Each structure stands twice: as C-alpha cells, then as structure tokens.
Amino acid sequence: MTDQSPATFGSDPHEAPAPSASARAPATTVHVLDPRCGERTLEAAGQQTLMELLRDRGMSVMALCGGGMSCGTCHVHLPQPWADRIAAASEEEAAILEGCEDYQPGLSRLSCQVRLEPALDGVQLTVIGE
Secondary structure, three states: OOOOOHHHHOOOOOOOOOOOHHHHOOOEEEEEEEOOOEEEEEEEOOOOEHHHHHHHOOOOOOOOOOOOOOOOOOEEEOOOOHHHHOOOOOHHHHHHHHOOOOOOOOOEEEHHHOEOOHHHOOEEEEEOOO
C-alpha cells in the first residue's frame, strides 16, 4: 500500500502553484543598434543570455554555434558603464573576440556569454556579428 498524502505527493491541490523563477524575474530593457535591422528596444524576462534575446527577436546575430562560444557570430559592443556591471570576459572569450572583425578591447563581448540581469536594465549596445 502506498501513502498518497499531500505531504508525499506535493502541495494542496487547491493552492495556486508558486510562480516560476522566470515569472518572478524583473524585465530587462535592452536598447539595440543593429546596422542591418535598425534601432530597437527589446524587453526580456527570465534567465536568458543576450544572444538568445537578440537571435529570438530577429536581430542580425547569427549565433552559428548556438551559444557554445566557438564562432564569434554573436559579437556585440557593450559600452561603459554597462561593461563594468557584468563579469569580465573569460580568457577563452577574449581569445575568440581578438579574432573578430571590429574587435575593440573593453567594448567587445560575445553576447552568448552575457546573462541578462537587473544590472543591465536599460543597456545600450551595438550588434557587430560576423
């Protein structure tokens, strides 16, 4: 015989489920200058990367490796003060960026390595891509 009490199988069926982490995350506003698509303001909620947002909203980010940090086709310029609000690029990311066209130290980032977080709310960036 199995115990099927609410304590064993979950919460009270009459209670509303707790909101997911993405439902509770505040929206992040991203202002994008994309030479091929123009200027756009995008809203993102949840725990996604900048590359996912740009790709999913039709910006000209090719993201050929799907965020595996191996192609450089999600290259963006992230100006100050925004660049200082997130973790610095890893050595691996920096090595890939150095091989990208329009690489600029302190400004260039792979958007697949930038998590959208409250510190980036209102960020202004330029899509470079390849």
